[in-house]
Amino acid sequence: MQRLIRFSHTDPAGIVYFPVYFDMFNGVVEDWFTHALGLNYASMILDRRLGLPIVHAECDFLVPSRMGETLTMGVVIERLGRSSLQIRINGEIGDQVRLSGGLTMVTTSLDAFGPVPIPDDIRAAMEAYDAACRA
Amino acid sequence: MQRLIRFSHTDPAGIVYFPVYFDMFNGVVEDWFTHALGLNYASMILDRRLGLPIVHAECDFLVPSRMGETLTMGVVIERLGRSSLQIRINGEIGDQVRLSGGLTMVTTSLDAFGPVPIPDDIRAAMEAYDAACRA
Amino acid sequence: MQRLIRFSHTDPAGIVYFPVYFDMFNGVVEDWFTHALGLNYASMILDRRLGLPIVHAECDFLVPSRMGETLTMGVVIERLGRSSLQIRINGEIGDQVRLSGGLTMVTTSLDAFGPVPIPDDIRAAMEAYDAACRA
């Protein structure tokens, strides 16, 4: 997944304002669901009423990035629990890792406001993705 | 430091969108400099050309918060290095810790684009703050 | 209503990124409801399920503002219709008008997703505010 660094992403020092990366991560998760897992993210939220609230987020900002650069963002599954998912998202330009983030999210019923087990179809898609990454 | 949760901070699930907290953290650092350390943050950036880029950020989101609630954000110094500063920011409502974040930043020359030792006046203000917190 | 210009509000040119002002306007409307009209904005949305979607927004950006400056934002009612409200929000520093924005919003049922007449208590509060401004 490619992310162009825009004017609006950068701060008075000319580099990406760090909360922007966390917003990008959320978009990366959406695109990962829709394009890599084959699950429509919007439909999961709006129709299945299944949310993925973040319970932990972290990021190491290794090298600053500037307007006009394009980051390649990749997702790796670190842990797939009963109702929680831990992923790593690296942002790279060429061979250089610019940032490395981690998100832990919990599959949650948006009606009951509580955690629910990861549904079978989503788990199967994640296991297939994980196997493909390891291959 | 008080932070009212606004309509714009919340997502379709009605809770704060997690990158908003990292943006709040940056504002908390600004207010902490200006009000608790007695150092004008804007002047530090614009006049002294000293920046505080974040090299690591993390947060545990323990309890979701909703529009209309007011978080109290407190800053604790965890480590004061030669040119780096590690702080913890907790967001609480009443007795309940809603979120607990950590930021590591490096004092950086905005002209030379490299780390510089924490200036003496800033270090002194941080040490005084830290001593007051522990007292 | 006072608004401190933060680091995160400004762009690589060092001035406020213009969409930030529209986000500020939304916050100004919230505070105006809660503090000037005496109506809890969050409760209006969450409990009364009454929304105020914006159907038109505009702004003249007259003088740029920079990090560390504090804008004073004032609200004037320009037109109070059956289910629509048009306001002007000026942002000033000292005697200087930095920006002048206009918002038109429509009182909308968040359950029926359609416009509803402005409820009597809200209309009365707005008329009282308008009379006080003109006095």
Place this chain on the structure above:
Amino acid sequence: MQRLIRFSHTDPAGIVYFPVYFDMFNGVVEDWFTHALGLNYASMILDRRLGLPIVHAECDFLVPSRMGETLTMGVVIERLGRSSLQIRINGEIGDQVRLSGGLTMVTTSLDAFGPVPIPDDIRAAMEAYDAACRA
């Protein structure tokens, strides 16, 4: 130019939060420069030190849009002055115009902080684009 409506763009009412559209407009202008005018936007800012601050922005929000929808954004030049440019940006889905915005910007030296005439190469690219739109 296509814009997917993401989770983060939408508000507790499930529709796009209006300041997001103005942020999208800024990105549309960037992409318009780079892809339609053949002028690298980032390079214009960073290398030529030429900015395009917005002096007026407006938008009619005609039909709300929701997460998962994809807007097509088109740019039309309304007025090309000596140092100012006025454009219209419509956002459409299928035959339906969802929003119609206007931006007026002024070519500005980021070193001298004042307006400068639109450089010849930029004016030529805009005139060619305008002619192609009218054809």
